[in-house]
Structures are given as structure tokens and as C-alpha cells.
Amino acid sequence: MTGQIDGRLVAALLKQLEQRRAAFDRGARHVGWKLGMGDRERIGGHVAVGYLTSETVLEPGARYRAAKGAVLCADAEAMVELAGDVDPAAGPAAVAAAIGRYGGALELVDLARVPGEPDAVVAANVFHRAVALADLGSAPSEKLAVTVTVDGQVRASERWPGDLPKRLHDAAVVLEAVGERLRSGDRIITGSIVQVPIGPGERVAAGFGDDASVQLEIDPP
Secondary structure (H helix, E strand, O other), rough: HHHHOOOHHEEEEEEHHHHHHHHHOOOOOOOEEEEEOOHHHHHEEEOOEEEEEEEEEOOOOOOOOOOOOOEEEEEEEEEEEOOOOOOOOOOHHHHHHHHEEEEEEEEEEEEOOOOOOHHHHHHHHEEEEEEEEEEOOOOOOOOEEEEEEEOOOEEEEOOOOOOHHHHHHHHHHHHHHHOOOOOOOOOOEEEEEEEEEEOOEEEEEEEEEEOOEEEEHHOOO
16 A cells, blocks of 8 residues: 555655664564654654654653753553554454553653654654553543643643544554554554643643543653
């Protein structure tokens, strides 16, 4: 399906995957993927895809040291773990059947402007800096409230997304263009539900109704 994907996106993803190979050479393990749904990372109207490795997956409650000059934000996101491979030729309904379990994610992203956007954003792994994950168990409903709290104060709240199978299918099509697949065991964070800016010294948490929450602390550079 490469011919259906914008060539600029393919080129940016290939650069990104070179970074992933370098992480593997350092001893990192594959964890899964991340989806970028915003305008700054879209090329040719396609969903953006980044990678997750063990280098940037943090334990809940961990401390993260912000880079100097970072424009750091916290994203609360839906996470899925696949129980089967995703066939890009199948529709979203088949993709839904491949989801084994659900979780919540607290992702840290650096939204500082970079030259050459959006290509450079994709090549640099779609703003990703770190993520912590929490298990939700059963499939959440679209009524589930998702919040981001900073130092105990709720900063933003929204509902669980209802289009996760379509997002995953779109990502599978994009990945096939660079020889990759969504496979059983992959954990995938699926794009920001709510996003808030954060700074050094703050304690940030993503909450998923009464089911789970995950917290990180931000240290100065």
C-alpha cells in the first residue's frame, strides 16, 4: 500500500526508524507505537506514527528530568495492547477484535517548534519524550472521564475516544508502507485526549474515571 501513502511521510518514517534501530543497538526493547493525531505532525492527511521502546517507558510515579528549553506538555491517552496481529487490508471491525486489553497512558511531549515541520516532527518521533502506563482491565465506555491533574488540581477533562479501531487501522496502513506491522503484544498509545502544559517541579497525573491513574514528577534540567 506504499503508493497510497504520501512519499514525504514514508521518507520521514524511514528516518524515524533509523533512530529506533539505534535504540535497539543500545539495548532497548520494542514496546509498541504511538499515534499522532494533531495538525503539526500530519503529512498528506495521514495519521502520524511513532515508536515506543523501553528507553522511554517509565514506571508510574517516576521522576522525569526536563530538557533545557523544552516546551513540555502532558497528554492523557488511551492505550491498547494487541492480542493478535493487525491486517492492514482488514477493516476497523477486524482491528477491534485484535485488541486484547485497554489501559491509560500519561505521555510527556516536547512541543518546541522545529525547522522543517511536519516532516521533522515525524522523523523525530512525533514529540515523544516519555510515557507511563496503567492497566484499565475491561474496555472503557465513551462516558469514561479522562483528566489531567497538576499538583492536585484538575487542569483538563474529556471523554474516552470512540474511534480507536479506526485509528489503529489507519496506523496499520501507514506502517505497512515502511515494512512494519501492528503485532500481537504491541502496546499502542492512541493520541492525546487532553493535553496541558507542565513545568519543572510539578507533579502531573492522568486519571481514567475511578479505574486507574498514573503520575509522574517533573524535575528541572
